[in-house]
Amino acid sequence: MCCDFWSSLVGVQSPLTATLLISIVAAVLGSLQTGYQTGDVNAPAKIIEEFFNTTWTSRHNGSMPDHSLTFLWSVSVSIKDFGALLGSLGVKVLTDTFGRRTSILAANTLSVLGAGLMFLSKASASFEMLIVGRLVFGLFCGLVMSLNPLYIQEVSPTELRGAFATLNQVSFASGIFLGMVVGLDVVLGTQKHWALMFSLSLVPALLQFAVLPFCPESPRYLLISCGREAQAQTALRQLRRTSGEVLKELEEMKEEASHSQRRVTLREFLSKRSYRQPIFIVLVVNLGSQLSGFNAIINYSTKMFSKSGFEEAKYLTVGVGAVNVMFTLVAFFLVERVGRRRLLLTGFLSLAACNLLMTITDSLLRVVPDLRSLQVLVVFFLISAYEAGPGPISWFIGAELFDQPARPIAMAFTSMLNWGGKFLLALLFPPLLKVCGPYVYLVFVLVALVAFSYTLLRLPETKGRTFDDIASEFRGAEGLPLCSKSGFNTLT
Numbered sequence: 291m292c293c294d295f296w297s298s299l300v301g302v303q304s305p306l307t308a309t310l311l312i313s314i315v316a317a318v319l320g321s322l323q324t325g326y327q328t329g330d331v332n333a334p335a336k337i338i339e340e341f342f343n344t345t346w347t348s349r350h351n352g353s354m355p356d357h358s359l360t361f362l363w364s365v366s367v368s369i370k371d372f373g374a375l376l377g378s379l380g381v382k383v384l385t386d387t388f389g390r391r392t393s394i395l396a397a398n399t400l401s402v403l404g405a406g407l408m409f410l411s412k413a414s415a416s417f418e419m420l421i422v423g424r425l426v427f428g429l430f431c432g433l434v435m436s437l438n439p440l441y442i443q444e445v446s447p448t449e450l451r452g453a454f455a456t457l458n459q460v461s462f463a464s465g466i467f468l469g470m471v472v473g474l475d476v477v478l479g480t481q482k483h484w485a486l487m488f489s490l491s492l493v494p495a496l497l498q499f500a501v502l503p504f505c506p507e508s509p510r511y512l513l514i515s516c517g518r519e520a521q522a523q524t525a526l527r528q529l530r531r532t533s534g535e536v537l538k539e540l541e542e543m544k545e546e547a548s549h550s551q552r553r554v555t556l557r558e559f560l561s562k563r564s565y566r567q568p569i570f571i572v573l574v575v576n577l578g579s580q581l582s583g584f585n586a587i588i589n590y591s592t593k594m595f596s597k598s599g600f601e602e603a604k605y606l607t608v609g610v611g612a613v614n615v616m617f618t619l620v621a622f623f624l625v626e627r628v629g630r631r632r633l634l635l636t637g638f639l640s641l642a643a644c645n646l647l648m649t650i651t652d653s654l655l656r657v658v659p660d661l662r663s664l665q666v667l668v669v670f671f672l673i674s675a676y677e678a679g680p681g682p683i684s685w686f687i688g689a690e691l692f693d694q695p696a697r698p699i700a701m702a703f704t705s706m707l708n709w710g711g712k713f714l715l716a717l718l719f720p721p722l723l724k725v726c727g728p729y730v731y732l733v734f735v736l737v738a739l740v741a742f743s744y745t746l747l748r749l750p751e752t753k754g755r756t757f758d759d760i761a762s763e764f765r766g767a768e769g770l771p772l773c774s775k776s777g778f779n780t781l782t
Contacts, residue, residue, distance in 0.1 A: 309528045310445065313505035314454050317394060317441050318461035319498040320434035323401050323491040325465020327427055329611060330472055330487055331367060332592050333604040334479035339363055341484075342417045364720055366421055367589055371713035373428020374435070378705030381436045385698040386515070386553065390441040390508040394498075397437060400430035401495045405488060412485035423488070428709075435462070436705040439686040440697060444508035445529055447539075448756055452625040452686070456618065459682030463618040466588065467611035474604055509539070510757075514547045514694040546694060546758040549765065554695040564764045568691035571749050572704055575634065575687055578741025579680040580711025582641045583648070583734035586719040587669055588614075594669075598655060598662040606666060613670045617677035629753040630683050630690075631745065637679025638742035644672035645734040652728030680741070684708065690752040693761040 331338070342362055346354040354362070377400075384393040404427025411420035438458045446454040473479040478487035506525035513522035522543070526536045559565055587594065591610050595603030624633060651665040688704040689697055722730045752760050 306450070307529060307531055309506065310530075312501065313445055313529070314442055314457060316498055316501040316505055317438050318458050319494040319501075320394060320398065320401070320430075321438055321458045321462040322465040322468075322494050324431045324435060325462040325467075326469040326472075326491050326494075327370065327405075327424070327431075327465075327488070328462075328588065329466035329469025330479075332470055332589065332607055333473040334475070334484050334487070335363065335592060337475075337479065337481055337484055338366070338420075340481070341412065342366075345415050345417050348415070360720065362417070364717055366417075366424060368713050368716035369421055370424045370428035370431060371709050371716055373425040374432035374709035375428075375706055375713055377429035377432025378436055378702050378709060380429075380433060381440075381702035381705060382556075382698040384433065385437065385440065385511070389511050390437060390444060391502060391505060392507075394434060394437045394441060395502055397430050397433035398495055398498055400426055400433070402492060404428075404430060405491045405495070408488035409485050411488075420488075427491075432705050432709050435685065435708070436701040439689050440701045441508055443686060443689045444510040445506070445525075447530070447535070448754065450626065451690070452630060452683075452753060453622055455686035455689070456622045456625050456682040459677070459685060460615070460618040460622055463611075463614045463677060463681075467608070467615045470608050470611040474608070510543055510546075510694055513540070513543050514550060515553075542756055542758065546756075546761070549758065549761065550693050550695050554699060556699060559696055559699045562696075564761075565692065565696055567748065567764055568688070568700070569703070571691060571744070572688045572700065573707060574741050574744040575680070575749070576684045576704055576707035577711055578638060578737055578745075579676070579684040580708050581715060581734065581737045582638075582676060582680065582741075583645050583672060583731060584641075584676040584681065585712050585715045586734075587672065589716050590719060591669065595666070598665055599659060600662065600666075609666075610669060610673055613673045614677055617674040618682060620674075620678050621682045624678070625683070626753060629751050630687060631749050631751045633679035634683055634745050634749065635679075635742060637675050637681075638738045638745060640675035641672060641680065642735045642738035642742065644668055644675055645731040645738065648672065648731040649728050649735070652731070687749075687752070690757070690760055691764070693757065 339359055343354050343359060346352075377397075381393075384396060388396060404423045404425075407419050407423030407426060409423075411417065411423060435458075439455050442454050442458060443451050471477060472487055472490060478484065478490075506528045507521075509522040509525040509529070512518045512525060519540075523536060523540060526539055527533070530536050530539070554562075560569075587610065591607045592603050595606045600606055621633065647668045648665070651661050651668055654661055655665065685704065685708065688700040692700040719730070750760070750763055
């Protein structure tokens with residue numbers, strides 16, 4: 291009954307087993323931690339800046355200059371994203387060596403270490419420890435936000451692949467919202483408890499350690515990457531309801547294996563003609579998403595609303611988090627009904643319009659202060675446009691466009707683009723805002739329009755299509771036979 295209800299919600303008639311659902315929920319606990327540590331630094335920004343200044347004063351008998359404090363805070367916010375950029379470099383090595391599930395567990399140790407360092411920074415009166423803790427946690431973010439979509443897509447049935455992959459973003463957005471709430475001064479965003487606030491990501495981390503080891507490994511990794519057909523069949527029997535589904539999926543994986551090699555090097559990934567178009571699609575979609583202005587609002591919304599004259603700006607920031615979660619759920623319900631391509635096109639065009647309105651409202655605020663209410667609405671619309679399409683889809687589209695051997699590198703590439711974009715925006719947005727003022731949003735308009743145009747011209751729809759079917763569309767670039775069946779022995 292639960293399975294039928296779930297299928298009706300996402301608009302498909304596909305079986306759902308308890309093992310599949312538990313596996314996906316266990317995996318997305320990692321993105322919940324990532325979102326939490328993204329959202330919890332927003333509201334208590336001034337309190338943590340005071341900690342920086344107090345620590346500096348105790349060491350040097352003088353207050354930290356304002357420009358130095360601004361820079362240090364920008365580094366503290368952005369260092370997690372820089373760590374994630376570095377962490378994404380390890381995705382291929384981890385997944386090829388240990389598989390998908392075990393790699394997620396290995397990455398989880400970095401989350402525990404990073405949260406521990408952030409928690410101890412206050413007691414040790416060391417803002418350096420806080421920054422290092424966010425850097426270590428960032429390494430975890432770079433790994434897990436690639437590993438999760440990879441694992442989820444490879445254990446999910448084709449009909450639910452996009453919806454389940456979107457759950458990774460739902461969990462991430464929920465974590466952001468939770469972090470924003472916990473960061474309020476009426477909860478833990480206080481001088482006394484802010485260090486405890488940073489440690490709460492340990493709860494889902496420990497829960498993941500307890501549950502994920504009992505979940506099956508990716509059948510596609512076992513069969514296509516390792517050639518372990520018996521183990522892949524066992525994993526599929528845990529994840530699917532009927533033997534017919536298991537046999538059908540095994541045949542589909544063998545078909546994909548007949549077109550694939552065991553491993554793809556970075557050089558082959560960059561030089562192979564059939565990968566060229568997917569690489570450009572992933573590049574444009576991910577940079578278009580991350581440089582759309584969304585991350586500037588998520589990181590600095592409290593300061594933005596305060597500048598506009600709102601006395602309780604932190605509560606508006608919580609509203610941003612709530613809208614963020616709401617529209618990731620919208621994407622979850624629509625991605626298998628509407629498709630990836632249409633949601634991306636609608637999202638990018640809406641982001642361009644919202645950023646244009648941000649430029650207009652922000653530039654007129656000094657003349658017409660009452661426009662601040664309109665500015666809040668525009669921010670909410672911008673968040674919804676991002677999360678209803680580009681936000682969640684950008685994280686998993688790379689896994690759908692590449693075949694099994696190239697998928698780990700594609701997800702590492704996806705992670706590098708996403709976190710690189712987040713890092714640049716978190717680091718450069720405050721100084722750019724000072725230099726350009728409201729016209730900084732015009733840069734986001736241009737980026738969104740470029741992403742819209744390229745998606746319109748180049749991205750094929752992947753909804754309801756098998757991995758091999760999607761890959762065959764690009765294999766034609768090398769003149770390869772699209773329906774070749776040379777047998778499963780091509781693995782060896």
